Amino acid sequence: xxxxxVQTISLIGLVGNRVEVEVDISDGLPGYTLLGLxxxxxxxxxxxxxxxxxxxxxxxxxxxxxxxxxxxWLSKSGSHYDLPIAIGLLIAQGVITSEISESLxxxxxxxxxxxxxxxxxxxxxLITSRNFGAxxxxxxxENLEEARAVPGIDSFGFxxxxxxxxxxxxxxxxxxxxxxxxxxPSGELDLLDVVGQIQARRALEVAAxxxxxxxxxxxxxxxxxxxxxxxxxxxxxxxxxxxxEVGAIHSVAGSLGTRGALSTTPPFxxxxxxxxxxxxIGGGSHIVRPGAVSLAHGGVLFIDEAPxxxxxxxxxxxxxxxSGTVTxxxxxxxxxxxxxxxxxxxxxxxxxxxxxxxxxxxxxxxxQIRNYLxxxxxxxxxxxxxxxxVEAPTRVEMASEVHGESSAIVRExxxxxRNIASERFQGLGWxxxxxxxxxxxxxxxxxxxxxxxxxxxxLDAERLSARGFHKVLRVAxxxxxxxxxPRPSLSDVESAxxxxxGTFL
Amino acid sequence: MNKQLLGAxxxxxxxxxxxxxxxxxxxxxxxxxxxxxDLIARSPDGELVFVEVKSRTSLSYGDPLEAxxxxxxxxxxKLALAWLxxxxxxxxxxxxxxxGVLISRDGRQEIxxxxxxx
Numbered sequence: 156x157x158x159x160x161v162q163t164i165s166l167i168g169l170v171g172n173r174v175e176v177e178v179d180i181s182d183g184l185p186g187y188t189l190l191g192l193x194x195x196x197x198x199x200x201x202x203x204x205x206x207x208x209x210x211x212x213x214x215x216x217x218x219x220x221x222x223x224x225x226x227x228w229l230s231k232s233g234s235h236y237d238l239p240i241a242i243g244l245l246i247a248q249g250v251i252t253s254e255i256s257e258s259l260x261x262x263x264x265x266x267x268x269x270x271x272x273x274x275x276x277x278x279x280x281l282i283t284s285r286n287f288g289a290x291x292x293x294x295x296x297e298n299l300e301e302a303r304a305v306p307g308i309d310s311f312g313f314x315x316x317x318x319x320x321x322x323x324x325x326x327x328x329x330x331x332x333x334x335x336x337x338x339x340p341s342g343e344l345d346l347l348d349v350v351g352q353i354q355a356r357r358a359l360e361v362a363a364x365x366x367x368x369x370x371x372x373x374x375x376x377x378x379x380x381x382x383x384x385x386x387x388x389x390x391x392x393x394x395x396x397x398x399x400e401v402g403a404i405h406s407v408a409g410s411l412g413t414r415g416a417l418s419t420t421p422p423f424x425x426x427x428x429x430x431x432x433x434x435x436i437g438g439g440s441h442i443v444r445p446g447a448v449s450l451a452h453g454g455v456l457f458i459d460e461a462p463x464x465x466x467x468x469x470x471x472x473x474x475x476x477x478s479g480t481v482t483x484x485x486x487x488x489x490x491x492x493x494x495x496x497x498x499x500x501x502x503x504x505x506x507x508x509x510x511x512x513x514x515x516x517x518x519x520x521x522x523q524i525r526n527y528l529x530x531x532x533x534x535x536x537x538x539x540x541x542x543x544x545v546e547a548p549t550r551v552e553m554a555s556e557v558h559g560e561s562s563a564i565v566r567e568x569x570x571x572x573r574n575i576a577s578e579r580f581q582g583l584g585w586x587x588x589x590x591x592x593x594x595x596x597x598x599x600x601x602x603x604x605x606x607x608x609x610x611x612x613x614l615d616a617e618r619l620s621a622r623g624f625h626k627v628l629r630v631a632x633x634x635x636x637x638x639x640x641p642r643p644s645l646s647d648v649e650s651a652x653x654x655x656x657g658t659f660l
Numbered sequence: 661m662n663k664q665l666l667g668a669x670x671x672x673x674x675x676x677x678x679x680x681x682x683x684x685x686x687x688x689x690x691x692x693x694x695x696x697x698d699l700i701a702r703s704p705d706g707e708l709v710f711v712e713v714k715s716r717t718s719l720s721y722g723d724p725l726e727a728x729x730x731x732x733x734x735x736x737x738k739l740a741l742a743w744l745x746x747x748x749x750x751x752x753x754x755x756x757x758x759x760g761v762l763i764s765r766d767g768r769q770e771i772x773x774x775x776x777x778x
Contacts, residue, residue, distance in 0.1 A: 184733060184758060184777045185726045217723040217772075 168490030191224030365633030373545030670715025
């Protein structure tokens with residue numbers, strides 16, 4: 156047969172399109188034409204495929220080869236077309252004679268010696284390929300773990316082109332095809348390591364319960380990063396759907412190596428304060444890469460030294476914070492990535508960082524101190540529900556043999572509180588206390604009478620804005636869930652009020 | 661075997677190949693300033709055939725036919741037209757063929773003949 160057809164997928168963002176790779180071999184001068192809007196990496200596939208075939212001892216046709224990737228209007232990029240093109244060439248040459256099903260998806264980059272290399276985006280590719288009726292997939296062995304995470308697709312991983320040929324011809328499967336299970340690899344980090352910090356621990360716990368964004372303020376070296384890193388360990392593990400969604404984003408970004416495809420631990424992403432807006436929200440020309448906000452989807456986005464961030468970077472967080480998604484437009488298309496995360500900002504109390512206690516060693520002027528935290532824009536601070544002050548642990552705490560609670564214990568309480576909340580919000584369209592709409596907070600989700608009068612008094616005294624009023628109530632609900640109160644009591648509201656104001660600002 | 665001898669051996673082989681199939685060889689190594697046509701023949705059904713022959717002693721530099729780049733093929737087309745004009749055959753039906761000849765050390769010849777490549 157001089158004509159062959161195999162199936163693969165082109166991925167833009169998290170959305171896949173079915174792509175049919177057609178290979179035609181006709182008489183004529185040796186030549187290779189690749190049709191279907193290929194980008195540079197794809198155009199180079201000719202040389203990779205040729206070398207891989209020859210070095211595997213497989214024939215390369217010295218004839219006129221036409222490879223068409225249809226639909227022709229869709230621009231295609233990436234190196235994962237190597238394997239389907241190579242297999243198409245072998246079918247067209249009659250080397251592979253068995254029938255290849257249309258429900259088989261092939262993807263993989265070839266190395267010159269005939270090996271099959273890791274590609275990005277296998278997880279989202281296979282998730283969307285189910286919509287096209289795909290039932291099985293051949294992927295690089297290094298991608299097998301993530302491929303196996305997709306239910307409904309039978310995935311096979313191979314290390315070399317020859318192994319794939321043998322598999323397609325004889326059904327020979329040389330690789331151990333292990334079964335994956337969802338796992339929770341956290342355990343390196345634990346709140347046990349944190350000395351003291353009673354107040355900050357509490358803030359973390361409440362933030363994890365209600366999904367409240369958090370600002371940690373404290374001098375350098377007091378443990379802001381240490382605390383933030385441990386937030387994922389007290390958050391509920393991701394559900395199966397969430398795990399796949401988070402895995403899909405990391406698969407596109409190529410960062411699954413650092414994070415297992417089936418890890419149920421919420422991700423923790425900490426971009427440096429010199430990061431650019433593109434790195435923060437995503438972008439790039441060929442493939443639209445997910446940014447830090449999407450990599451943190453389902454987990455924690457931690458920005459240390461937040462006031463030092465370049466102008467505009469923090470403000471770019473406003474759209475994802477508002478909508479839970481981020482939409483990026485590029486030449487290849489418009490891509491929407493999920494971006495729902497718990498934002499944790501950390502800041503020094505002043506530019507020199509030493510404004511601690513009575514501030515005796517601080518060298519900043521009062522004006523500098525006042526202006527420092529003002530760099531965090533008002534609209535962004537409005538979305539921060541909790542401000543916690545992280546102080547240096549005291550001598551007594553450092554010397555103490557008594558450890559704080561472990562992450563497991565805290566997570567137990569967070570889980571229980573979240574269950575109470577999700578039961579309460581059943582059928583209402585939101586699941587977390589931080590998402591209760593303002594109008595509902597004055598209606599069905601009021602606090603107890605005493606609590607409400609306390610807030611009204613603060614409002615009258617102009618110590619609380621209308622927005623602040625609602626935020627205190629949302630945090631109060633989380634505290635009430637923690638204490639298993641059916642409705643926020645006066646003390647829950649007061650605690651929430653203190654958490655919002657912090658002890659410093 | 662030097663380059664000229666290799667080329668001539670290959671062209672001889674292709675000429676014999678064509679004659680055996682009923683072709684009549686009209687001209688060989690027809691040369692003008694723009695280049696050279698290796699073989700010009702008339703097929704049994706009267707069609708004019710211009711043949712480019714590439715000879716090699718091994719495949720280590722790739723298939724002989726791979727050496728015919730699109731640029732060379734284009735030049736061949738122009739040469740064919742030039743021949744037609746100068747021989748008063750303008751308007752005749754013609755085609756351009758390519759032949760790859762692999763001549764191994766022991767003298768065995770393998771011909772890969774492609775008809776109508778352009």
